[in-house]
Amino acid sequence: MRESFAEISADEHDRLHALYGPLTTAVRKLVDASIRTGVDDQVIRDAQAAIEAVTATLESRQYEGPRTLRHAVTGRPVVWADPAIGLRNAIAPPLDVQHTEDGRCWTEFTLGARYEGPPDRVHGGICALVLDHVLGEVASEGLVKPRFTGTLTLKYLRGTPLGPLRAEAWIDRTEGVKAFARGRILDAEGVTVEAEGIFVMPAWAREAG
Amino acid sequence: MRESFAEISADEHDRLHALYGPLTTAVRKLVDASIRTGVDDQVIRDAQAAIEAVTATLESRQYEGPRTLRHAVTGRPVVWADPAIGLRNAIAPPLDVQHTEDGRCWTEFTLGARYEGPPDRVHGGICALVLDHVLGEVASEGLVKPRFTGTLTLKYLRGTPLGPLRAEAWIDRTEGVKAFARGRILDAEGVTVEAEGIFVMPAWAREAG
Numbered sequence: 001m002r003e004s005f006a007e008i009s010a011d012e013h014d015r016l017h018a019l020y021g022p023l024t025t026a027v028r029k030l031v032d033a034s035i036r037t038g039v040d041d042q043v044i045r046d047a048q049a050a051i052e053a054v055t056a057t058l059e060s061r062q063y064e065g066p067r068t069l070r071h072a073v074t075g076r077p078v079v080w081a082d083p084a085i086g087l088r089n090a091i092a093p094p095l096d097v098q099h100t101e102d103g104r105c106w107t108e109f110t111l112g113a114r115y116e117g118p119p120d121r122v123h124g125g126i127c128a129l130v131l132d133h134v135l136g137e138v139a140s141e142g143l144v145k146p147r148f149t150g151t152l153t154l155k156y157l158r159g160t161p162l163g164p165l166r167a168e169a170w171i172d173r174t175e176g177v178k179a180f181a182r183g184r185i186l187d188a189e190g191v192t193v194e195a196e197g198i199f200v201m202p203a204w205a206r207e208a209g
Numbered sequence: 210m211r212e213s214f215a216e217i218s219a220d221e222h223d224r225l226h227a228l229y230g231p232l233t234t235a236v237r238k239l240v241d242a243s244i245r246t247g248v249d250d251q252v253i254r255d256a257q258a259a260i261e262a263v264t265a266t267l268e269s270r271q272y273e274g275p276r277t278l279r280h281a282v283t284g285r286p287v288v289w290a291d292p293a294i295g296l297r298n299a300i301a302p303p304l305d306v307q308h309t310e311d312g313r314c315w316t317e318f319t320l321g322a323r324y325e326g327p328p329d330r331v332h333g334g335i336c337a338l339v340l341d342h343v344l345g346e347v348a349s350e351g352l353v354k355p356r357f358t359g360t361l362t363l364k365y366l367r368g369t370p371l372g373p374l375r376a377e378a379w380i381d382r383t384e385g386v387k388a389f390a391r392g393r394i395l396d397a398e399g400v401t402v403e404a405e406g407i408f409v410m411p412a413w414a415r416e417a418g
Contacts, residue, residue, distance in 0.1 A: 020243075023253050026260040027236075027243050031299045033264045034229075034236050035290050038272030044232050047263045051235040054259045055242045063247030067328060081244050083324055083332050090240045091300050091323050114300050115292055119276060123292050124358040125341035129334030136333065149333040153362045 008069040008078055020080065020088045027090035031114050084133035095130065095167070097137050104170040105138045111162055121159040128154055130167050131183055131195040138169040139179040139199035147179055147199040160185055160192040169195075177201040217278040217287055229289065229297045236299035240323050285351055293342035304339065304376070306346050313379040314347045320371055330368040337363055339376050340392055340404040347378040348388040348408035356388055356408040369394055369401040378404075386410040 008016075030051070037044070069078040080088040085095045093115075095107045109130075117123030132152055140147040169183030178200055185193045217225075239260070246253070278287040289297040294304045302324075304316045318339075326332030341361055349356040378392030387409055394402045 019250055019253055023243055023257045023260075026257045026264070027240055030239070030260050030264045030267070031236055033267040034232055034299060035295070035297050036271050037267040038270045038274075039267060041228055043266055043269075044228055047267055048232045048235045050259060050263045051232075051239050054256045054263075055235070055239045057252055058239070058242035058246040058248060058256055060252075061247045062245050065247075081322065081325060083326070084334055086244070088244050089323055090243065113290065114298055116290060117292070118357070123338070123342075124345065124361070125293055125338030128337035128341050128361065128363075129332070132334035132337050133332075148327070148368070149363075149365045151362065151364050152333070152337065153360065154337075154358075155360050156358045159357070 005068050005070040005077060006066045007072045010071065010073045013069075013071055013078060017087060024088050024090050024094075028114075031090055032112060035113055082133075084129055095133060097134060099137075099141075103138070103141070104168065105134055106166065106168045107134060108164065108166045110164050113162070116162060118159060120162055122162060122165075124154075124156060127156070127160055127185055127193045128152070130185060131169075131193065132197070134167045134169040135181040135183045135195055135197040136199060138171055138183070139181045139197065145201070146205045147201050150178070150198040150200040152195065152197040155194045156192070157194065158192055161187055163187070172196075177206060214277050214279040214286060215275045216281045219280065219282045222278075222280055222287060226296060233297050233299050233303075237323075240299055241321060244322055291342075293338055304342060306343060306351075308346075308351050312347070312350070313377065314343055314351070315375065315377045316343060317373070317375045319373050322371070325371055327368060329371055331371060331374075333363075333365060336365070336369055336394055336402045337361070339394060340378075340402065341406070343376045343378040344390040344392045344404055344406040345408060347380055347392070348390045348406065354410070355414045356410055359387065359407040359409040361404065361406040364403045365401070366403065367401055370396055372396070381405075386415060 071078055080086050083089050083091040085097060086092045087094060093109045095109055097105050097107045099105045111122050115122050115126045132149060136149060166186045169181055172180040172182045178198055181197045181199060183195045184191045280287055289295050292298050292300040294306060295301045296303060302318045304318055306314050306316045308314045320331050324331050324335045341358060345358060375395045378390055381389040381391050387407055390406045390408060392404045393400045
């Protein structure tokens with residue numbers, strides 16, 4: 001069963017990826033710079049005015065097409081607005097989630113200053129965002145089957161350092177409309193956070209399944 | 210027991226709040242605009258160049274002072290870089306967490322497009338970020354006592370709509386170095402997500418307690 005998303009051709013996908021990727025990378029660096037800057041007040045005010053001017057040009061025409069597209073070649077959904085994986089969302093690191101043939105998924109990513117909670121450590125809620133997402137991806141077979149988070153349990157074994165990290169998820173078992181997923185975040189020394197989640201197929205999708 | 214943070218005077222706090230708040234608000238609007246824009250390719254490229262130029266001016270001098278300050282009048286920590294509550298972090302909505310005299314805390318906030326997972330719904334991982342933070346705040350008595358997340362369990366009752374929301378947290382009980390916190394996210398119709406968390410005082414803080 002698949003939801004019916006509009007298709008995007010591989011060429012158009014690559015063209016837009018090359019256009020929006022660098023824009024969002026620039027916004028991510030601005031988010032970092034605005035956290036750390038120590039410039040004079042007038043420079044801050046000038047920066048604010050310049051940012052507002054850029055925003056006005058971007059807002060002069062809104063994208064009106066479908067929110068989620070399906071890649072014509074891979075068949076995977078293209079969710080560029082998502083706050084965990086979205087190419088176009090500067091909140092997202094973004095995670096680039098890989099799916100293996102045996103149904104697991106994993107992603108390697110780097111978290112910097114804008115995700116910091118305790119000094120030099122990733123905010124616990126950001127670890128939760130990453131794990132909710134990768135468990136949800138594995139439970140929905142790459143966002144192809146509609147499955148929503150029912151419960152999510154996170155066990156924080158130790159602080160997760162800022163820097164290069166890995167997240168993994170797999171399906172432990174399925175029972176009817178429920179998928180039981182497990183996952184973890186790791187740094188170079190091993191596991192920092194473990195997660196278990198129950199993901200449920202929504203009622204509207206069951207008859208079509 | 211309190212950690213020893215450098216103090217910031219009320220006047221200096223207010224001056225910096227008035228300077229950095231509007232800068233970060235401008236960056237948040239840019240994050241939204243870059244998700245939704247449908248302008249021509251050349252306008253995107255010009256926007257990217259303008260953003261990179263602003264970032265360069267902000268990076269010309271980094272803030273080198275202490276990362277966390279203590280407000281001289283309220284005694285509360287000032288954590289402007291935090292991805293949940295940080296005035297200076299464009300990832301944060303930001304949450305403005307209120308503490309009541311009976312030890313509960315609550316916050317009212319609005320989540321828009323940049324926090325969207327399923328259509329018109331908050332990403333489940335963003336709900337987790339909000340709940341991890343408010344439970345952590347109540348367990349640490351407003352980030353005053355060092356307490357780190359041990360486990361966090363989230364129960365998603367239904368989708369959380371984008372728009373105005375409320376989060377609440379309170380201490381269910383404490384046992385030695387552990388605080389058992391509970392909380393929830395609500396929209397106008399009632400509870401959307403429930404949370405339970407166990408927060409632990411780190412070993413380095415126990416002897417000083």
